[in-house]
Amino acid sequence: MTWDAYYELDDIYAWIDDLVATYPTVASTIEGGTSHEGRTIKGIKISHGSGKKIIFIESGIHAREWITPAVTNYIINELLSSTDEETQAAARDFDWYIFPVTNPDGYIWTHTEFRLWRKNRRPFGDEVGVDLNRNWNNNWLGVGSSNVTSSNTYAGPGPFSEAETRTLSEYISSLADDIELYLSMHSSGQLLLLPFGNTTEPLANYYDAMKIGRRAMGALSVRYGTPYTTGNIAEAIYLATGTSIDWVKEALKIPLVYCYELRDRGTYGHLLPADQILPSGEETMDSILEMIHQARRLDYMNSGSGLHASLLTIAFVFVNYVMF
Ligand code: 0X9
Ligand code: ZN
Numbered sequence: 001m002t003w004d005a006y007y008e009l010d011d012i013y014a015w016i017d018d019l020v021a022t023y024p025t026v027a028s029t030i031e032g033g034t035s036h037e038g039r040t041i042k043g044i045k046i047s048h049g050s051g052k053k054i055i056f057i058e059s060g061i062h063a064r065e066w067i068t069p070a071v072t073n074y075i076i077n078e079l080l081s082s083t084d085e086e087t088q089a090a091a092r093d094f095d096w097y098i099f100p101v102t103n104p105d106g107y108i109w110t111h112t113e114f115r116l117w118r119k120n121r122r123p124f125g126d127e128v129g130v131d132l133n134r135n136w137n138n139n140w141l142g143v144g145s146s147n148v149t150s151s152n153t154y155a156g157p158g159p160f161s162e163a164e165t166r167t168l169s170e171y172i173s174s175l176a177d178d179i180e181l182y183l184s185m186h187s188s189g190q191l192l193l194l195p196f197g198n199t200t201e202p203l204a205n206y207y208d209a210m211k212i213g214r215r216a217m218g219a220l221s222v223r224y225g226t227p228y229t230t231g232n233i234a235e236a237i238y239l240a241t242g243t244s245i246d247w248v249k250e251a252l253k254i255p256l257v258y259c260y261e262l263r264d265r266g267t268y269g270h271l272l273p274a275d276q277i278l279p280s281g282e283e284t285m286d287s288i289l290e291m292i293h294q295a296r297r298l299d300y301m302n303s304g305s306g307l308h309a310s311l312l313t314i315a316f317v318f319v320n321y322v323m324f
Contacts, residue, residue: 008111043099059071061133062186065186066110106132117129120162130156135160138247187263198239
């Protein structure tokens with residue numbers, strides 16, 4: 001793996017296997033589900049010991065957004081091999097579940113047949129493909145999604161009708177109790193989006209999520225000056241329903257849930273030159289570290305070490321008992 005080229009699915013999957021062979025005590029392969037054409041949604045788990053809270057990264061659900069698997073691979077690499085202390089601490093303090101390509105059939109299609117393919121590859125008559133980011137069971141087929149099979153935002157015949165979203169959502173559900181932070185990687189636009197996509201109302205922990213998100217985007221901009229805008233999906237981009245982050249937030253009640261829209265802001269769009277992989281990876285990693293830092297300040301993700309938390313509780317109860 002290098003950071004100056006975009007890689008095909010087989011290369012990414014083989015690289016994951018290599019990493020697991022190189023770091024057998026911390027890395028393992030995970031299967032998030034299966035695609036329509038029967039491919040495994042392969043990912044990597046990075047864990048320095050059991051009982052940690054989970055950071056989950058879902059990437060490449062839109063086939064043509066090539067920068068997202070590339071940046072996600074960079075994050076994996078940093079977590080395993082960085083010499084930076086803060087990065088090492090982040091790797092140690094959480095269990096990371098990371099899937100660089102959650103739409104493997106579509107990703108292959110963009111490499112072999114049509115570079116700008118977005119959906120999965122399930123046929124419907126003469127048309128092909130469901131927008132996997134409109135197929136999740138939250139406000140399914142609401143605003144910003146289509147019931148027309150030829151549309152690029154076709155929501156599918158029903159919620160979770162697609163193998164990819166059905167299997168992946170089951171996998172995510174099985175971990176839900178421990179997931180503290182869920183990141184969905186898209187491009188482009190340089191945005192950090194938070195739920196929900198059907199309304200601009202500040203629902204759930206909107207204000208906390210905005211504070212944490214804005215500061216993380218401040219950190220992102222330090223290295224190369226790349227500006228990001230933070231907001232809920234509806235206010236920052238457009239109305240969209242049936243997206244993964246809305247379902248993860250609403251159905252699983254995950255505390256912090258964000259969607260990145262990575263570089264750029266329209267110059268190249270999905271055809272972002274490969275020389276922007278490394279800077280995109282670096283600045284995104286910067287922002288994730290700051291996100292963790294800011295989340296902890298607002299009392300999220302502090303149960304990173306279960307033992308640490310319970311010792312603190314015991315100490316607190318004891319002091320209370322003695323003093324009062
Ligand atoms: O339309 C989308 O699915 C996303 N934009 S994109 O240009 N990458 O297609 C925005 C939706 C944001 N919501 C989630 N990612 N959950
Ligand atoms: Zn996308």
